[in-house]
Amino acid sequence: MYELAEAVPWLGSRNPRAARGVVLALMLIAPMIALSAGNTWVRILDFALLYVMLALGLNLVVGFAGLLDLGYIAFYAVGAYTWAFLASPHFGLHLPFWIVLPAGAGFAALAGLILGAPVLRLRGDYLAIVTLGFGEIVRIFMNNLNHPINITNGPQGVNMLDSLSLFGWDISRHIQITDDFKINSLVLFYYVFLLCVVGSVIVIRRLQLSRVGRAWAAIRDDELAAKAIGINVRNMKLLAFSMGATFGGVAGGLFGSFQGFVSPESFSLMESIAILTMVVFGGMGNLGGVILGAIALSLLPELLRSVALPVQQALFGHVILDPEVLRMLLLSLAMIFMMLLRPAGLLPAHARYSRPELAGAGRITE
């Protein structure tokens, strides 16, 4: 979370350690602050963390390996439906989370391979179009696989998904500590999601700073040259697709458990675009930037909604602009202003060894 700490105004450049403390503290107390504004806001924070996970996973594909993926939401869908099939009354299965979540991740990784294999030779626009199609295919399958055999229950979706229970303790119920003090289940979910986000960041960071991360960056910068230094481009691309998809699958499973309900309409093309916007807006290739982008673009529309609805009611007596329209409007405005003011994103990516202290300053000055 180096990059995120650096972005803290004023403190970031002077005292990085303190800045990191501030970031960590903010993340820990955020649900408490939100709770004082009502449960809705904790819920929004929970969703923000799911978006952070999605953006981190997509960043691995787009930011690190340079493969433009417009169908990323499909992996989220795979994870969510895996949860729905293995832990709900739909098929009568109620497997524990430590089976369901890895299964969702595994199926999503498999879906990543299935998408990756045919698009190995494609780049840029062509790749974007095929991945977009893939995302839609998955959604349409979910929508229509209720006939002749009912697998996905079609557009109605699957209900009553099992919640997350950790060691026999269901976190969708409040914990009563004393008579007048209880821990809200939304807050519990927040901490579970936060844990997953931190885990994702650690995993992705380690990948980024390894031979695998360098191979991805090489492919992103120049595929021909990457081949010429002996990188197996095919395998590395497939690895990027499936690793990226894994995070989508985990986020999808968590989403299913949190929401208790999945239906195809949660996995539309617009969601893929929204996640890509978060990645690009925050700063493609920079973990801190991606996290910031995801948080900003999932909180801002909600803030706007809470302001815009009452304002419209007061001014016109009825709602003219639907909140969902406002969200898309905001995303597009964010992109336009970003392109004008900060083309590389809120926190642009920088090469790892552009900072001498990270490369071992002693050896450089020798």
Added chain:
Amino acid sequence: MSITLLEAQNIGKRFGGLTALSDVSLTIRKGEVYGLIGPNGAGKTTFFNVLTGAYTPNGGEFIFAGSELPTGKPHEVVARGIARTFQNIRLFREMTALENVMAGHHLRSDSSLWGILTQNRHMREEERLITERAFEMLRYVGIERHATTLSRNLSYGDQRRLEIARALATEPQLLALDEPAAGMNATETSQLRDLISTIRQDGVTVLLIEHDVKLVMGLCDRVAVLNFGKKIAEDVPAEVQKNPEVIEAYLGSSHAH
């Protein structure tokens, strides 16, 4: 000096109706600097691309260090020990000089995904070694002071050197350089000559495509000349310079004899 490292046997390459290479056979010996020259469009770069697996030949085969080379699979060719540079420099632009060379170590490192995720001892040790060796390699080609500069911000000559450093990081037996002196001034060219000599002294065989006749004649042990996709001469530089067919190819028929 007489051990054969690479033997090209009747290599042919056609692009549609155009024959870019026909029946090219040549032999590169271990430890020499072998020059490949010829007028523009003679097929030099095509030969390079076929050798390094970027193109699949229509006929013929390469025997490298005693066994046949795979065709059309660049990363396997590099693994066998043939590294290349490009005529128009192809660096990883958004990576620093050091990272470019570190990426070149990909082939000779083997940390598994599991090792990376758990940061086990082998992985950490390997990363440390890669960083160290990459610095050494930058020092070897003389650009260690630019280690943390983005490669796209390096000067032209330094980009050429970095590309050579990256190729050397794959630990090749044969280093194939595609017009390394193109666009260089006299000083840079003479530094490049020294670098190539050093590389040869350190035991790497060099295959050199070059337009700069002075560089080729001064540096190469043997030279092959291509014209219209055919090999018209192969000999020591002094003999090749006297060959009437070569003179004709370069200067036109009226200058021969």
